[in-house]
Amino acid sequence: MPSTTSDRLRYAVVGTGHRAGMYVSALVDAHADTGEIVAWVEPNPVRAAVHEARVAAAVGGERPVYGPDDLEKAVAEQQVDRVIVTSIDNTHADLVSRALRAGADVVVEKPIAATAEEARRITDAVAETGRDLTMTFNYRYSPRNSALREVIASGEIGTVLSVHFDWALDTVHGADYFRRWHREKVNNGGLLVHKSSHHFDLVNWWIDDVPTRVFASGGRRFYGDDAAHSRGYEPTAGEKTLNDRGVDPWALDLEKDPYLSELYGPEAQAHDGYVRNRSVFDAGITTEDTLGLVVEYAGGAMLTYSLTAAAPWEGYRVVVNGSRGRAELEVVERGSVVFGEDGRAVLDPSFTDAFAADEVRPAGERLLVQKHWERAEEREIVALGAGGHGGGDALLLSDVFVGRDDADPLGRAAGFLDGLRASGVGYAGNRSLESGEPVRLADLGLGVDLG
Numbered sequence: 001m002p003s004t005t006s007d008r009l010r011y012a013v014v015g016t017g018h019r020a021g022m023y024v025s026a027l028v029d030a031h032a033d034t035g036e037i038v039a040w041v042e043p044n045p046v047r048a049a050v051h052e053a054r055v056a057a058a059v060g061g062e063r064p065v066y067g068p069d070d071l072e073k074a075v076a077e078q079q080v081d082r083v084i085v086t087s088i089d090n091t092h093a094d095l096v097s098r099a100l101r102a103g104a105d106v107v108v109e110k111p112i113a114a115t116a117e118e119a120r121r122i123t124d125a126v127a128e129t130g131r132d133l134t135m136t137f138n139y140r141y142s143p144r145n146s147a148l149r150e151v152i153a154s155g156e157i158g159t160v161l162s163v164h165f166d167w168a169l170d171t172v173h174g175a176d177y178f179r180r181w182h183r184e185k186v187n188n189g190g191l192l193v194h195k196s197s198h199h200f201d202l203v204n205w206w207i208d209d210v211p212t213r214v215f216a217s218g219g220r221r222f223y224g225d226d227a228a229h230s231r232g233y234e235p236t237a238g239e240k241t242l243n244d245r246g247v248d249p250w251a252l253d254l255e256k257d258p259y260l261s262e263l264y265g266p267e268a269q270a271h272d273g274y275v276r277n278r279s280v281f282d283a284g285i286t287t288e289d290t291l292g293l294v295v296e297y298a299g300g301a302m303l304t305y306s307l308t309a310a311a312p313w314e315g316y317r318v319v320v321n322g323s324r325g326r327a328e329l330e331v332v333e334r335g336s337v338v339f340g341e342d343g344r345a346v347l348d349p350s351f352t353d354a355f356a357a358d359e360v361r362p363a364g365e366r367l368l369v370q371k372h373w374e375r376a377e378e379r380e381i382v383a384l385g386a387g388g389h390g391g392g393d394a395l396l397l398s399d400v401f402v403g404r405d406d407a408d409p410l411g412r413a414a415g416f417l418d419g420l421r422a423s424g425v426g427y428a429g430n431r432s433l434e435s436g437e438p439v440r441l442a443d444l445g446l447g448v449d450l451g
Contacts, residue, residue, distance in 0.1 A: 012039040012080045012104070014071065014095050015087030016047045018263060019109055022393065023084050024051050028058040030394070031401035038078040040065045041095075046268040050259075071095060075102040082107060088181055089188035093118035096133070097125035105132040107400055111197040112419035114189040116427040116444040119420060123447040126416055134400060135419040137201045140412040141392030141399075144331060144365045144381045148318065149206050149410050151327050151369055151379065158324030160207045163303045167199055167316045171249065172337050174309035177287065178223040178280040179252055185286040192216070192291060192433075193426035196307055199316075200295070201414065201422035203305075206320070209297040210421060210451050214428035215438040218291035222310040225283040249337065252277040293429050294438075298451060312336060313361055325371035335361035421450050 011027060013020050027037050037055055040063060042048040048065045056062065066074040068091070074080060083099040085092060085108040093113045099106050100122075112135065113119040126133055139145055152160060169177075177195070181187045188194040204211060220227050254261045254277050262268075264276035289310055295303040314334040320327045335358030370376035384395060399413045424446060428439040441450055 008033065009035040009081040010038045010079055011035050012041055012066075012071075012074050012078060012083045012099075013037055013051070014041040014068075014083055014085045014099070015091075016040055016042040016044070016051045016263075017086065018260065019086040020051060020084070021259075022397070023086065023107075024054060026397045026401060028055050031397060032059065034401045035082070037063055039063055039074045039080060041068060041071050041074055041083075043067055044268055044271045044274075046271055047263050050262045068095065071098050072102040075099065075104050080104050085109065089194055090114040090118065090186065093121040097121050100125040100129045100131045100133070103131075105134075107134045107136060108419070109136055110201070110419065111189065111193045111423040111426065112416075113423065114187065114193060115430075116424070116446060119423060119427070120445055120447050122416075123420070127447070133416045133419075135414040135416070135422075136396060136400060137198060137205075137414040137418065137422070138393050138396045139198050139202050140205055140410075140414065141384075141395045143383055143392060144329060144367065145202060145206075146392075146410055146412070147367050147379060147381050148320070148327060148329050151367070152206055152320060152322075153208070153410075156324065156371065157320065157322030157327050157369065160209070160299075160301045160320060160322050162301060162321045163203055163207065164319040165199060165203060165303060165305045165316065166318075167196075167305075167307045168311035168314060169195075169307070169309045170311050170314040170334060170337050172334075173314055174289070174311065175223070175250060175280045176252065177309060178285055178289070179278050180276055181274070183223075183278070183282075183285045183287050185288075188287075189423075189426060189430060190287045191289070191307060191309060192293075192429045193423055196291070196305070196429075197419075197422040197426050199305065199307075200425040201418060203295075203303050204418070204421050205411070205414075207297070207299075207301055209299040209301055211295050211303075211425050211428075211441055212298050213296040213438050213440045214425055214432055215294045216291065216429035216432040217293075218288050218307075218433065220285065220288050221290040223280045223289050224285035225281055227289075250280055288433070291429070293425070295425055325369065325374075328368045328370075329365070331365045332361055332363050335363055417448070417450065420446055420448065424450060 013023065027035055040048045040052060042065060045065060052063055081104060083104045083106050085095050085106060087095060089111055092108060096106050096108055113122055177191065182194060254265055269275060291307045293305040313336055315332040318329040365381055367379045367381055368376045369379055384392060424441045424444060427444050428441050431439045
């Protein structure tokens with residue numbers, strides 16, 4: 001666990017793509033007094049050099065780069081206390097379990113692993129070593145999600161009977177999963193594991209319950225060369241070009257984003273052949289883009305969940321039905337896909353208010369609570385400050401790198417079991433998609449009692 005003394009922990013960052021940036025920034029800025037990066041573990045020297053240059057400019061010195069096969073060597077030689085794993089999902093099992101056995105604690109990005117079989121490897125390593133594993137579920141820290149947790153935990157809507165959760169990814173953010181490595185399900189377990197584990201964790205945390213059985217339906221309905229196109233869809237000229245600048249709304253121009261260009265441009269591609277901006281209508285895409293689940297919980301509640309990755313707006317709606325009333329949370333992160341003056345759209349709508357001016361579907365959030373035989377009340381959602389997810393990212397990073405002297409009444413910090421419960425819904429969902437039958441999480445072979 002993070003030290004609460006003046007001692008600084010020594011960190012190795014495993015995987016130096018875009019996701020690593022949040023942790024690197026924290027350790028050279030807000031949390032530089034709690035820890036320092038002493039090594040990179042990354043097969044692509046160009047991507048490692050991008051982050052190294054940033055750290056060197058901030059704190060000086062030079063940190064060595066190790067290949068993934070030399071993870072244990074990096075831990076030993078650099079006396080690493082904690083390893084931060086932000087690599088491709090299907091590498092988590094190998095890298096996390098090896099880091100634990102090498103004598104380091106681990107901070108791992110969701111999901112904990114791409115498949116149940118891979119997650120079992122981590123379960124075994126945790127049991128064998130007794131070392132600490134921290135999951136980073138940043139959605140818990142978003143003020144709107146914390147506000148809903150407070151309402152449910154207060155008991156004012158009574159015992160939770162059912163939850164409906166509808167998540168819409170638009171044709172900027174959603175499409176981006178189909179441009180990069182996420183397009184191949186073998187890399188990440190599909191969106192049910194990679195993306196939806198965030199959402200399943202939220203529900204598990206909101207209602208303080210454990211999922212037990214999952215039934216799933218869905219598939220790839222929009223992206224790829226044989227989905228929407230196979231049903232006769234052909235983009236018109238107007239759809240291909242959004243404005244007179246000739247912008248293709250389906251394309252990502254890396255040159256328009258200096259940071260992404262550094263990480264994934266031609267120089268980086270020359271080392272490993274990875275192309276960050278492929279066509280969303282390519283052949284060979286295996287990740288589903290349209291999904292629906294029914295999830296049963298140990299306490300008797302039921303979740304109905306839907307995910308679409310090709311919506312015209314971005315956001316989500318949550319309805320929680322209780323024995324005494326109902327809570328409803330609606331979040332519009334982007335009311336429509338709009339391209340700016342430079343001809344490109346922002347990939348992550350949580351970091352911009354550029355689309356708040358939409359009059360019909362303005363960006364914003366609203367939490368309603370209505371008890372039986374009473375009028376609905378709107379509850380205030382208080383932003384924590386600047387930064388991603390209404391300041392929630394900063395609070396998450398504080399928990400990860402500093403820890404707490406007192407208990408968080410909302411229990412936002414996530415651990416090993418939380419990661420397994422969240423990803424377990426996705427693993428069970430994937431098995432249900434294959435078999436057409438409901439799947440119990442207890443039958444996944446995770447090697448631990450999720451209750």
